[in-house]
Amino acid sequence: MTEGNLPAVRFVEVSRHYGAVKAVDGVSFEIADGEFFSLLGPSGSGKTTCLRLIAGFEQPNAGAVLIHGRDMAGVPPYERDVNTVFQDYALFPHMSVADNVAYGLMIRKVRKAERRARAEEMLEMVKLGGLGGRKPGQLSGGQRQRVALARALINRPRVLLLDEPLGALDLKLRQAMQMELKGLQRQVGITFVYVTHDQEEALTMSDRIAVFNHGRIEQIGRPGEIYEHPATAFVAGFVGVSNLIDGALAARLFGRPEAVAIRPEKIRILPEGAAEPENAWIADGRIRDATYLGAASRYYVTLDAGGEMVVIEQNQRTGASDTLAAIGRRVRLSGPLGEALPLAAERAA
Amino acid sequence: MTAQTIAVPPPARASGAGALQRLSTWLYRHPRLALAILLAPPLAWLGIVYLGSLLALLAQSFFYLDGFTGLIVREFTLRTYAELFTGSNLDIILRTTVMATVVTLACALIGFPIAYYMARYAGPRLKPLMYLGVMLPLWSSYLVRVYSWKLILAKEGIVTWIFAKLHLLWLLDAILSIPVIGGPSLSTAYLGTFLVFVYIWLPYMILPIEAAIERVPRSVIEASADLGAPPRSTFRHVVLPLAIPGVVAGSIFTFSLTLGDYIIPGIIGSSRPFIGQAVYSHQGTAGNIPLAAALSVVPIVIIAIYLRIAKRLGAFDAL
Numbered sequence: 001m002t003e004g005n006l007p008a009v010r011f012v013e014v015s016r017h018y019g020a021v022k023a024v025d026g027v028s029f030e031i032a033d034g035e036f037f038s039l040l041g042p043s044g045s046g047k048t049t050c051l052r053l054i055a056g057f058e059q060p061n062a063g064a065v066l067i068h069g070r071d072m073a074g075v076p077p078y079e080r081d082v083n084t085v086f087q088d089y090a091l092f093p094h095m096s097v098a099d100n101v102a103y104g105l106m107i108r109k110v111r112k113a114e115r116r117a118r119a120e121e122m123l124e125m126v127k128l129g130g131l132g133g134r135k136p137g138q139l140s141g142g143q144r145q146r147v148a149l150a151r152a153l154i155n156r157p158r159v160l161l162l163d164e165p166l167g168a169l170d171l172k173l174r175q176a177m178q179m180e181l182k183g184l185q186r187q188v189g190i191t192f193v194y195v196t197h198d199q200e201e202a203l204t205m206s207d208r209i210a211v212f213n214h215g216r217i218e219q220i221g222r223p224g225e226i227y228e229h230p231a232t233a234f235v236a237g238f239v240g241v242s243n244l245i246d247g248a249l250a251a252r253l254f255g256r257p258e259a260v261a262i263r264p265e266k267i268r269i270l271p272e273g274a275a276e277p278e279n280a281w282i283a284d285g286r287i288r289d290a291t292y293l294g295a296a297s298r299y300y301v302t303l304d305a306g307g308e309m310v311v312i313e314q315n316q317r318t319g320a321s322d323t324l325a326a327i328g329r330r331v332r333l334s335g336p337l338g339e340a341l342p343l344a345a346e347r348a349a
Numbered sequence: 350m351t352a353q354t355i356a357v358p359p360p361a362r363a364s365g366a367g368a369l370q371r372l373s374t375w376l377y378r379h380p381r382l383a384l385a386i387l388l389a390p391p392l393a394w395l396g397i398v399y400l401g402s403l404l405a406l407l408a409q410s411f412f413y414l415d416g417f418t419g420l421i422v423r424e425f426t427l428r429t430y431a432e433l434f435t436g437s438n439l440d441i442i443l444r445t446t447v448m449a450t451v452v453t454l455a456c457a458l459i460g461f462p463i464a465y466y467m468a469r470y471a472g473p474r475l476k477p478l479m480y481l482g483v484m485l486p487l488w489s490s491y492l493v494r495v496y497s498w499k500l501i502l503a504k505e506g507i508v509t510w511i512f513a514k515l516h517l518l519w520l521l522d523a524i525l526s527i528p529v530i531g532g533p534s535l536s537t538a539y540l541g542t543f544l545v546f547v548y549i550w551l552p553y554m555i556l557p558i559e560a561a562i563e564r565v566p567r568s569v570i571e572a573s574a575d576l577g578a579p580p581r582s583t584f585r586h587v588v589l590p591l592a593i594p595g596v597v598a599g600s601i602f603t604f605s606l607t608l609g610d611y612i613i614p615g616i617i618g619s620s621r622p623f624i625g626q627a628v629y630s631h632q633g634t635a636g637n638i639p640l641a642a643a644l645s646v647v648p649i650v651i652i653a654i655y656l657r658i659a660k661r662l663g664a665f666d667a668l
Contacts, residue, residue: 057571077574084575090568094590094663104576106586155576 006069008191014063023049025215038202041212082159083152091136098132104155122150236261264312266339297323410642429639445624449607452546456554464558502535542618553602561595608648
């Protein structure tokens with residue numbers, strides 16, 4: 001096997017415990033070379049610890065972390081061919097932006113002239129050309145984020161680790177940076193390992209996503225797979241919004257006692273007593289409450305069969321007043337049977 | 350302004366609370382006045398009592414003592430300052446400045462590792478104990494501590510005893526026979542003065558350095574390692590530069606405290622005077638307040654020069 005075929009990062013039954021707390025609990029996965037791989041999960045789910053295990057700031061209690069096929073046991077961070085963009089950017093406050101970016105080259109004793117040229121080149125790449133003379137304190141949050149990125153990329157690492165790098169930015173800037181990061185990853189062609197708790201961000205940018213919960217991986221897959229075929233109730237609930245239908249209710253609605261998840265946007269609201277569409281499930285109920293969201297409206301429907309479903313409908317021909325007028329109305333819900341996503345039995349936590 | 354004319358309906362409370370509430374509402378609407386009331390007493394203290402007396406002192410240094418009448422002549426002159434550069438006064442200034450510099454260097458060298466350990470490695474149980482250890486000496490009387498050092502360093506004291514027990518008296522004698530810093534015993538040598546100065550001022554060096562190192566985020570140190578720097582490079586390029594403002598703050602304490610102290614060199618050492626002692630005797634027995642004032646300007650000037658150099662060298666870049 002040539003080195004190019006080796007996974008960029010490989011976890012083999014990795015565990016990291018802090019006393020009784022299992023931050024990472026027997027996790028295994030592989031990240032292909034050149035892949036944009038996201039670790040998605042709520043805070044405390046072990047995703048950041050996994051990133052720190054790759055960077056070398058933490059050592060596993062059990063299992064092995066391999067980078068390009070090499071076991072990293074006992075290898076300190078400064079001997080690993082990976083670089084990190086930190087959540088708080090961790091820029092050196094006493095150095096100019098250019099010196100921050102050139103830090104890795106300075107450590108490697110690259111000549112000063114080359115250092116300066118390459119730092120300027122990196123700053124151009126992240127669209128901060130000419131700002132090299134400033135101090136990090138004089139930059140905005142978005143600019144600091146770019147400096148952190150340039151600083152991490154200047155060593156030309158084979159794997160770039162990003163720890164919620166867009167978390168501190170406002171929505172518009174975050175969305176713009178998401179597209180830029182994805183474009184940058186294609187341009188430089190290195191492996192990105194991206195930690196985030198924002199499911200939309202993970203879906204937007206990733207080639208593949210690993211969904212974490214309680215130190216374990218619930219599911220690994222492409223964004224479409226994760227969203228359309230969530231393996232567990234946790235994934236269905238965390239990635240996007242889902243109506244989780246337990247076995248008992250599913251038996252009453254679909255005649256099969258098997259837990260399923262239904263996306264709110266995959267449900268249609270029909271008038272009461274409407275004809276049953278083909279290959280679809282139906283459920284009667286009453287709209288308990290409704291929220292106008294602008295582009296869409298969200299309806300909370302209490303089902304006659306028990307339980308509640310959330311439905312999202314686009315406001316193509318309706319408006320705010322229609323949404324509010326619907327409260328209290330009896331309706332029939334329906335959706336394609338194929339969109340009732342079967343869930344694996346929940347793992348004991 | 351409309352905001353000031355809107356009547357706030359009085360809340361249904363006891364009248365005392367109502368009056369207090371009206372007062373705080375009134376102050377809330379006049380933030381500048383509230384600020385002025387809060388700041389006036391401390392500013393008056395700082396401005397009049399502190400800076401005012403300092404300026405009065407400065408003014409005194411431009412007068413001179415008439416040698417025949419023994420009276421102070423209140424007219425502007427620089428002759429008192431010229432006196433500073435005569436033989437014995439210059440010796441005093443040099444002696445004190447050299448001592449302050451050496452004490453500061455020693456405090457920094459001893460204090461930095463302790464502060465570094467406290468800030469980066471000491472656990473949640475050890476750290477308070479270390480704080481206590483550093484601060485505890487400050488709780489007892491300064492004079493008591495200086496006098497106990499006189500006993501420790503005396504010829505019959507514990508240091509000589511330990512050297513004797515270890516059969517190392519020849520070493521102590523060799524150290525004491527070094528010209529200038531040596532003497533008949535540690536308690537009557539510059540070396541003894543130096544040791545006591547270092548002991549007394551060390552906490553003032555440790556605490557600011559500890560605070561500066563503690564302010565360095567863990568992620569910044571990790572970022573340096575992440576970019577390929579082994580621990581010693583991280584220390585040199587990241588930790589040390591960020592700790593320097595703390596070292597400078599600490600050294601201002603140790604330096605200026607040594608420059609101004611007159612008790613330690615009076616009790617321990619070769620009995621040759623330091624600036625503090627000279628100021629004390631000039632303004633007391635000799636009645637030469639202008640010269641005392643001029644001598645006390647010396648530390649101010651030296652500290653100002655020192656800060657200027659520190660700033661030039663970029664010591665405050667991280668602030």
